[in-house]
Amino acid sequence: MGPTGEQADGRRRRSLRTRARIVAAATHLFLERGYLGTTIEAVAERAGVATQTVYYVCKTKRSLLAAVLDSSIAGDVEPVAVLDRPWFDALGDEADSASAVAHMVAVSVQILARAAPVYEVVRRASADPEVGALLEENRARRRADQRQLVEMLIEAGHVRPGLDATRAADVVYGLVNEEVFHMLTGDCGWDAAELQRWLTTLLLRELLGIDP
Numbered sequence: 001m002g003p004t005g006e007q008a009d010g011r012r013r014r015s016l017r018t019r020a021r022i023v024a025a026a027t028h029l030f031l032e033r034g035y036l037g038t039t040i041e042a043v044a045e046r047a048g049v050a051t052q053t054v055y056y057v058c059k060t061k062r063s064l065l066a067a068v069l070d071s072s073i074a075g076d077v078e079p080v081a082v083l084d085r086p087w088f089d090a091l092g093d094e095a096d097s098a099s100a101v102a103h104m105v106a107v108s109v110q111i112l113a114r115a116a117p118v119y120e121v122v123r124r125a126s127a128d129p130e131v132g133a134l135l136e137e138n139r140a141r142r143r144a145d146q147r148q149l150v151e152m153l154i155e156a157g158h159v160r161p162g163l164d165a166t167r168a169a170d171v172v173y174g175l176v177n178e179e180v181f182h183m184l185t186g187d188c189g190w191d192a193a194e195l196q197r198w199l200t201t202l203l204l205r206e207l208l209g210i211d212p
Helices: 005-033 040-047 051-058 061-074 086-093 097-124 129-155 165-175 178-187 192-208
Strands: none
Touching: 005 040, 005 051, 005 061, 005 097, 040 051, 040 061, 051 061, 061 097, 061 129, 086 097, 086 129, 097 129, 097 178, 097 192, 129 165, 165 192, 178 192
Protein backbone atom coordinates (compact mmCIF):
# COMPACT_ATOMS: atom_id res chain seq x y z
CA MET A 1 0.00 0.00 0.00
CA GLY A 2 1.39 3.40 -0.99
CA PRO A 3 1.47 6.45 1.27
CA THR A 4 -1.77 8.27 2.01
CA GLY A 5 -2.26 11.85 0.90
CA GLU A 6 -1.52 13.05 4.41
CA GLN A 7 1.68 11.01 4.57
CA ALA A 8 2.81 12.26 1.17
CA ASP A 9 2.11 15.83 2.22
CA GLY A 10 4.11 15.31 5.40
CA ARG A 11 7.06 13.98 3.41
CA ARG A 12 6.86 16.95 1.07
CA ARG A 13 6.91 19.39 3.99
CA ARG A 14 9.89 17.61 5.56
CA SER A 15 11.70 17.60 2.23
CA LEU A 16 11.08 21.33 1.77
CA ARG A 17 12.29 22.05 5.32
CA THR A 18 15.49 20.13 4.65
CA ARG A 19 15.98 21.90 1.33
CA ALA A 20 15.36 25.26 3.01
CA ARG A 21 18.01 24.52 5.67
CA ILE A 22 20.53 23.52 3.02
CA VAL A 23 19.81 26.54 0.83
CA ALA A 24 19.98 28.92 3.81
CA ALA A 25 23.31 27.45 4.91
CA ALA A 26 24.70 27.61 1.37
CA THR A 27 23.52 31.19 0.98
CA HIS A 28 25.42 32.30 4.08
CA LEU A 29 28.56 30.47 3.04
CA PHE A 30 28.54 31.62 -0.58
CA LEU A 31 28.14 35.23 0.60
CA GLU A 32 30.86 34.82 3.25
CA ARG A 33 33.40 32.77 1.30
CA GLY A 34 32.44 33.03 -2.36
CA TYR A 35 31.81 30.12 -4.67
CA LEU A 36 35.34 28.72 -4.70
CA GLY A 37 35.73 29.02 -0.93
CA THR A 38 32.54 27.11 -0.16
CA THR A 39 32.49 23.32 0.04
CA ILE A 40 29.60 20.88 0.12
CA GLU A 41 30.97 19.57 3.41
CA ALA A 42 30.85 23.04 4.96
CA VAL A 43 27.27 23.52 3.76
CA ALA A 44 26.26 20.19 5.28
CA GLU A 45 27.87 21.10 8.59
CA ARG A 46 26.21 24.53 8.66
CA ALA A 47 22.82 23.01 7.77
CA GLY A 48 23.17 20.21 10.30
CA VAL A 49 22.71 17.44 7.74
CA ALA A 50 24.87 14.69 6.27
CA THR A 51 27.04 15.56 3.29
CA GLN A 52 25.20 12.94 1.25
CA THR A 53 21.93 14.71 2.00
CA VAL A 54 23.24 17.85 0.32
CA TYR A 55 24.28 15.81 -2.71
CA TYR A 56 20.89 14.06 -2.74
CA VAL A 57 19.00 17.38 -2.64
CA CYS A 58 21.19 19.42 -5.01
CA LYS A 59 23.44 16.89 -6.79
CA THR A 60 26.37 19.27 -7.51
CA LYS A 61 27.91 22.46 -6.18
CA ARG A 62 26.79 24.32 -9.29
CA SER A 63 23.23 23.09 -8.77
CA LEU A 64 23.43 24.21 -5.15
CA LEU A 65 24.44 27.71 -6.28
CA ALA A 66 21.55 27.68 -8.75
CA ALA A 67 19.16 26.73 -5.94
CA VAL A 68 20.50 29.60 -3.82
CA LEU A 69 20.04 32.04 -6.70
CA ASP A 70 16.52 30.76 -7.39
CA SER A 71 15.50 31.06 -3.74
CA SER A 72 16.90 34.59 -3.55
CA ILE A 73 14.74 35.57 -6.51
CA ALA A 74 11.59 33.79 -5.33
CA GLY A 75 12.03 34.50 -1.62
CA ASP A 76 11.62 30.83 -0.63
CA VAL A 77 12.30 27.29 -1.84
CA GLU A 78 8.74 26.50 -2.91
CA PRO A 79 8.71 25.05 -6.44
CA VAL A 80 6.60 27.93 -7.79
CA ALA A 81 7.86 30.17 -10.59
CA VAL A 82 8.13 33.90 -9.92
CA LEU A 83 5.42 34.73 -12.45
CA ASP A 84 3.09 32.11 -10.98
CA ARG A 85 2.95 33.93 -7.66
CA PRO A 86 0.02 36.08 -6.41
CA TRP A 87 1.74 39.41 -7.09
CA PHE A 88 1.67 38.75 -10.85
CA ASP A 89 -2.10 38.26 -10.89
CA ALA A 90 -2.50 41.34 -8.68
CA LEU A 91 -0.48 43.33 -11.19
CA GLY A 92 -2.81 42.27 -13.98
CA ASP A 93 -5.80 43.33 -11.90
CA GLU A 94 -4.58 46.92 -11.49
CA ALA A 95 -7.10 49.28 -13.09
CA ASP A 96 -4.74 52.27 -13.25
CA SER A 97 -1.75 52.13 -15.60
CA ALA A 98 0.57 54.21 -13.42
CA SER A 99 -0.27 52.03 -10.42
CA ALA A 100 0.47 48.90 -12.45
CA VAL A 101 3.92 50.16 -13.45
CA ALA A 102 4.64 51.29 -9.88
CA HIS A 103 3.56 47.87 -8.59
CA MET A 104 5.85 46.12 -11.07
CA VAL A 105 8.80 48.26 -10.01
CA ALA A 106 8.12 47.76 -6.30
CA VAL A 107 8.10 43.97 -6.62
CA SER A 108 11.12 44.04 -8.92
CA VAL A 109 13.18 46.08 -6.46
CA GLN A 110 12.24 43.67 -3.66
CA ILE A 111 13.48 40.79 -5.81
CA LEU A 112 16.69 42.62 -6.73
CA ALA A 113 17.42 43.43 -3.10
CA ARG A 114 17.32 39.72 -2.30
CA ALA A 115 19.02 38.45 -5.44
CA ALA A 116 21.76 41.01 -6.15
CA PRO A 117 24.24 39.78 -3.47
CA VAL A 118 23.94 36.18 -4.72
CA TYR A 119 24.09 37.34 -8.34
CA GLU A 120 27.40 39.03 -7.49
CA VAL A 121 28.74 35.72 -6.16
CA VAL A 122 27.75 34.09 -9.44
CA ARG A 123 29.27 36.91 -11.51
CA ARG A 124 32.60 36.77 -9.67
CA ALA A 125 32.83 33.01 -10.20
CA SER A 126 31.69 33.10 -13.83
CA ALA A 127 35.18 32.24 -15.14
CA ASP A 128 34.19 28.71 -14.17
CA PRO A 129 32.36 27.47 -17.30
CA GLU A 130 29.49 25.91 -15.34
CA VAL A 131 28.95 29.07 -13.28
CA GLY A 132 29.30 31.21 -16.40
CA ALA A 133 26.52 29.17 -17.99
CA LEU A 134 24.40 29.70 -14.87
CA LEU A 135 24.93 33.45 -15.15
CA GLU A 136 23.81 33.44 -18.78
CA GLU A 137 20.80 31.27 -17.95
CA ASN A 138 19.76 33.68 -15.22
CA ARG A 139 20.02 36.68 -17.52
CA ALA A 140 18.05 34.90 -20.24
CA ARG A 141 15.36 33.88 -17.76
CA ARG A 142 15.07 37.42 -16.38
CA ARG A 143 14.77 38.78 -19.92
CA ALA A 144 12.03 36.26 -20.73
CA ASP A 145 10.16 36.99 -17.49
CA GLN A 146 10.34 40.72 -18.08
CA ARG A 147 9.09 40.25 -21.62
CA GLN A 148 6.12 38.33 -20.21
CA LEU A 149 5.50 41.11 -17.69
CA VAL A 150 5.52 43.71 -20.45
CA GLU A 151 3.19 41.66 -22.64
CA MET A 152 0.76 41.41 -19.74
CA LEU A 153 0.92 45.19 -19.25
CA ILE A 154 0.27 45.72 -22.97
CA GLU A 155 -2.67 43.30 -22.94
CA ALA A 156 -4.14 45.18 -19.97
CA GLY A 157 -3.74 48.51 -21.79
CA HIS A 158 -1.00 49.77 -19.45
CA VAL A 159 1.57 50.72 -22.14
CA ARG A 160 1.33 53.81 -24.35
CA PRO A 161 0.11 53.26 -27.93
CA GLY A 162 2.87 52.81 -30.50
CA LEU A 163 5.39 51.23 -28.13
CA ASP A 164 5.93 47.65 -29.22
CA ALA A 165 6.58 44.77 -26.85
CA THR A 166 10.21 44.26 -27.86
CA ARG A 167 11.18 47.88 -27.26
CA ALA A 168 9.28 48.02 -23.97
CA ALA A 169 10.84 44.75 -22.77
CA ASP A 170 14.31 45.99 -23.75
CA VAL A 171 13.81 49.12 -21.65
CA VAL A 172 12.75 47.11 -18.61
CA TYR A 173 15.62 44.65 -19.10
CA GLY A 174 18.16 47.46 -19.37
CA LEU A 175 16.99 49.28 -16.25
CA VAL A 176 15.64 46.65 -13.86
CA ASN A 177 18.57 44.33 -13.25
CA GLU A 178 21.14 43.30 -10.67
CA GLU A 179 23.96 45.31 -12.24
CA VAL A 180 22.08 48.60 -11.96
CA PHE A 181 20.97 47.69 -8.44
CA HIS A 182 24.56 46.93 -7.42
CA MET A 183 25.98 50.10 -8.97
CA LEU A 184 23.43 52.48 -7.48
CA THR A 185 22.95 50.92 -4.04
CA GLY A 186 26.54 49.73 -3.69
CA ASP A 187 28.81 52.13 -5.56
CA CYS A 188 26.60 55.21 -5.23
CA GLY A 189 25.06 54.59 -1.81
CA TRP A 190 21.39 54.82 -2.81
CA ASP A 191 18.86 53.01 -0.68
CA ALA A 192 16.24 50.71 -2.18
CA ALA A 193 13.47 53.30 -1.80
CA GLU A 194 15.46 55.87 -3.78
CA LEU A 195 16.16 53.33 -6.50
CA GLN A 196 12.47 52.39 -6.62
CA ARG A 197 11.42 56.03 -7.05
CA TRP A 198 13.98 56.56 -9.82
CA LEU A 199 12.98 53.43 -11.72
CA THR A 200 9.29 54.24 -11.35
CA THR A 201 9.84 57.72 -12.78
CA LEU A 202 11.84 56.40 -15.74
CA LEU A 203 9.42 53.59 -16.55
CA LEU A 204 6.36 55.80 -16.27
CA ARG A 205 8.01 58.03 -18.85
CA GLU A 206 9.19 55.20 -21.12
CA LEU A 207 6.18 52.92 -20.95
CA LEU A 208 3.34 55.38 -20.46
CA GLY A 209 4.68 58.72 -21.67
CA ILE A 210 3.99 60.20 -18.21
CA ASP A 211 6.46 62.74 -16.83
CA PRO A 212 5.74 62.73 -13.08
